[in-house]
Amino acid sequence: CSALSIANAKTIKIGTEATFAPFEFTNEKSEIIGFDIDIIKAIGAEAGFDVEIVNMPFDALVPSVLTSQLEGAIAGVTITEERAQRVNFSDPYYKSGISAVIRKEDASKYPTIDSLKSSRLCAQIGTTGANAAQKISGNFGSYNTVPEAIMELKTKGCEAVLNDRPVNLYFLRTQNDDSVVEIKELLNGEDYGIMVSKKNPELLKQINEGLDKIRKNGKFAEIHKKWFNV
Numbered sequence: 001c002s003a004l005s006i007a008n009a010k011t012i013k014i015g016t017e018a019t020f021a022p023f024e025f026t027n028e029k030s031e032i033i034g035f036d037i038d039i040i041k042a043i044g045a046e047a048g049f050d051v052e053i054v055n056m057p058f059d060a061l062v063p064s065v066l067t068s069q070l071e072g073a074i075a076g077v078t079i080t081e082e083r084a085q086r087v088n089f090s091d092p093y094y095k096s097g098i099s100a101v102i103r104k105e106d107a108s109k110y111p112t113i114d115s116l117k118s119s120r121l122c123a124q125i126g127t128t129g130a131n132a133a134q135k136i137s138g139n140f141g142s143y144n145t146v147p148e149a150i151m152e153l154k155t156k157g158c159e160a161v162l163n164d165r166p167v168n169l170y171f172l173r174t175q176n177d178d179s180v181v182e183i184k185e186l187l188n189g190e191d192y193g194i195m196v197s198k199k200n201p202e203l204l205k206q207i208n209e210g211l212d213k214i215r216k217n218g219k220f221a222e223i224h225k226k227w228f229n230v
């Protein structure tokens with residue numbers, strides 16, 4: 001029975017960028033795990049599809065959905081007007097926003113995000129953090145991943161990393177590294193959505209219905225607790 005149902009289940013390709021803990025990252029066995037991965041799999045279980053996770057650079061996700069190399073993507077992607085012109089977004093599933101990580105020794109020098117306005121900043125390429133860096137100082141470097149941007153901060157290639165606050169907080173909580181701290185300020189309120197190809201409105205509907213179901217049956221809360229422990 002299970003062999004038959006596996007053979008019959010539709011598998012959809014969902015892109016991610018797996019250096020964004022706790023939303024998507026790799027474990028010691030190089031498996032891609034995280035809040036987003038559990039959420040999309042739980043949605044698939046409700047909606048009747050299996051998920052194949054495809055790892056790629058963040059700035060390749062929208063183009064890959066646009067050209068149908070992916071059916072969708074889940075990657076802590078902020079719902080923005082610009083992206084929504086190219087791809088569909090599911091209903092919002094997570095409240096996020098931008099904060100800044102600085103070197104601890106600079107904590108009194110940079111008490112607020114505004115105090116970074118003439119500093120060189122770092123961000124991940126193609127992200128809302130990069131947009132924020134552009135607005136704050138205009139002088140910023142883009143890196144393929146957030147860990148690379150943090151590395152640049154530590155080696156003094158920039159004065160702050162602009163990135164999603166829940167990822168910054170998770171990093172600061174889980175890394176044994178007290179050389180960096182967060183400026184305790186949320187710059188923009190943002191919502192994450194699951195990206196779906198505009199050519200597949202049926203999948204968008206299934207994802208929204210699945211999301212609604214896992215919110216109602218407690219699965220969403222269970223997954224949230226697993227990764228955020230709250």
Ligand code: GLN
Nearest residue numbers: 020075076077078127128
């Ligand atoms: N939420 C941010 C954005 O959508 C960053 C996402 C990410 O780096 N995975 O731009």
